[in-house]
Amino acid sequence: xxxxxxxHYRIEEKLGEGGMGIVxxxxxxxxxxxxxxKFLPQHMLGNDEEKARFYREARATAALNHPNITTIYxxxxxxxxxxxxxxxxxxxxxxxxxxxxxxxxxxMKLKEAIDNA
Numbered sequence: 007x008x009x010x011x012x013x014h015y016r017i018e019e020k021l022g023e024g025g026m027g028i029v030x031x032x033x034x035x036x037x038x039x040x041x042x043x044k045f046l047p048q049h050m051l052g053n054d055e056e057k058a059r060f061y062r063e064a065r066a067t068a069a070l071n072h073p074n075i076t077t078i079y080x081x082x083x084x085x086x087x088x089x090x091x092x093x094x095x096x097x098x099x100x101x102x103x104x105x106x107x108x109x110x111x112x113x114m115k116l117k118e119a120i121d122n123a
Contacts, residue, residue: 012092013084015043026060031099041079046093057093064095076100
């Protein structure tokens with residue numbers, strides 16, 4: 007996916023992967039800003055329940071406004087039946103360390119761990 011364009015987003019690098027998606031750093035060519043794109047994994051695209059859960063996640067996060075929660079810009083689908091539909095959430099990109107990297111480089115004190123949680 008790196009180097010590809012999805013809608014008006016140009017994918018630059020993979021940031022991570024988990025049970026509910028794959029996250030990439032991308033450039034929003036319309037607004038000239040860096041974003042994070044979270045894609046529903048291919049194996050879940052045909053599962054209506056998983057797709058509904060992905061949409062619920064986006065709506066629930068978009069309803070929140072807190073300094074420790076990323077801003078959701080949009081949820082959309084791109085592609086077609088022949089090339090494959092891709093469902094994604096475009097959200098605020100926050101530069102920094104992952105929690106995993108932070109713990110490995112310098113274990114957190116209890117208060118810092120609670121503040122991060």
